[in-house]
């Protein structure tokens with residue numbers, strides 16, 4: 001089974017309306033300089049893995065009140081056998097949310113087709129022409145576009161999300177993303193949090209304040225059904 005690198009035991013925010021736990025998986029296809037899961041992305045082998053038995057007993061011990069599991073990373077779809085892990089969760093009657101960066105549309109399509117996902121959140125890192133610059137990765141842009149199309153057509157609850165980072169991703173980028181994804185149901189403006197960043201230079205970047213986040217969200221509102229701000 002996929003190696004689990006951590007569990008956030010209680011989250012009321014990751015799967016709105018449900019009591020959920022968040023499961024972290026290691027490795028990622030991107031190298032976003034502001035990423036706050038640097039060890040998971042750059043050195044997943046140094047992060048202790050959880051035994052499969054422990055995870056099963058974790059799920060069984062919370063039967064009756066835990067309602068959902070959110071899979072995040074890193075990039076969860078990097079793991080070819082994630083379907084097995086999701087099935088273990090589904091067999092226990094729990095809802096499943098997936099966070100993805102859109103790098104694996106084939107795996108995403110398979111999971112959606114099998115009805116194994118209840119909610120999907122995809123990070124849209126930048127306008128398409130800035131994707132490689134912002135992620136510092138040789139992104140296959142067609143895969144990003146295909147993942148977006150799959151999610152929009154899937155019928156599951158979804159949102160797209162952009163982390164805004166002063167000097168790297170700002171209001172102008174969000175407006176361009178809005179024009180690109182216009183008509184999508186829900187969009188989230190996420191505040192950058194400077195902790196254990198992939199590029200240590202980003203530790204010195206001061207995040208946008210509340211007023212700036214509100215202004216960015218306001219600029220996105222004409223394009224989406226709903227726009228929210230995520231900030232610690």
Ligand code: SF4
Pocket residue numbers: 028029030031032034035036037041073074075101123198
């Ligand atoms: S921010 Fe997300 S997509 Fe970017 S490196 Fe970190 S885990 Fe990967």
